[in-house]
Amino acid sequence: DQQVKQNSPSLSVQEGRISILNCDYTNSMFDYFLWYKKYPAEGPTFLISISSIKDKNEDGRFTVFLNKSAKHLSLHIVPSQPGDSAVYFCAAIVGYTGANSKLTFGKGITLSVRP
Amino acid sequence: DTAVSQTPKYLVTQMGNDKSIKCEQNLGHDTMYWYKQDSKKFLKIMFSYNNKELIINETVPNRFSPKSPDKAHLNLHINSLELGDSAVYFCASSQWTDAGELFFGEGSRLTVL
Incomplete structure (x- = not known):
């Protein structure tokens, strides 16, 4: 029962171009969506989030777009840099506060940025 | 100074043994x-504790x-290890007011032979 789906296992882009990472979800109760980035042999680190009441959130080179009607979100990285090469996890949560809130993660997408 | 640290980073053990991971x-x-x-790369929650009290038990x-x-500490003890327990176990922490933003440790890779 995958509530958060990242259907593309990998993406390769040229340095300087845009990277678009996609994520779909099934649970309409999710009210926050997050992206985490993971380098090999390290734990995931928080990258950016978006509330379900918004459709866009931007932080520097990273922008997350949310389409609630399609239950779809995407992470845009512009411009892509070789240091962005990592695994990106999409995650969602019901209730951002509360000790009993729990993140549901997708399988991750491996992004490779070619110099 | 590591924010979330877990030990050991690697464990290789035989089926039936008991092992612990500290965080x-x-x-x-x-x-x-x-x-x-x-092995399918999904990150799935197992447990959460708030101020030493068990909150989530999947x-x-x-x-x-x-x-x-x-x-500040959360340990995981596993009895009678099975092949299917082989995985990477991540410890994480957060404030309950900010439950979406987790800080993860580097992970402990457990291999059961």
Whole structure:
């Protein structure tokens, strides 16, 4: 029962171009969506989030777009840099506060940025 | 100074053995978690503790027993290890007011032979 789906296992882009990472979800109760980035042999680190009441959130080179009607979100990285090469996890949560809130993660997408 | 540290980073052991993984956070957070990343790469929550109290207990076999001696520490003990327990186990912490932003440790890779 995958509530958060990242259907593309990998993406390769040229340095300087845009990277678009996609994520779909099934649970309409999710009210926050997050992206985490993971380098090999390290734990995931928080990258950016978006509330379900918004459709866009931007932080520097990273922008997350949310389409609630399609239950779809995407992470845009512009411009892509070789240091962005990592695994990106999409995650969602019901209730951002509360000790009993729990993140549901997708399988991750491996992004490779070619110099 | 590592924010969330877990030890050991690697464990290789035989089926039937018992093993423990320790986790410590120095961020002052009140909530700690154990996540499991299996061979299919999904990160799934196993347990969460808030101020030493067990809050989330997903459908995890009784062989897994978490213990939180204080809010900065959360340990995981696994009895009678099975092949299917092979995975990377991540400890994480957060404030309950910010439950979406987790701080993860580097992970402990458990291999059961």
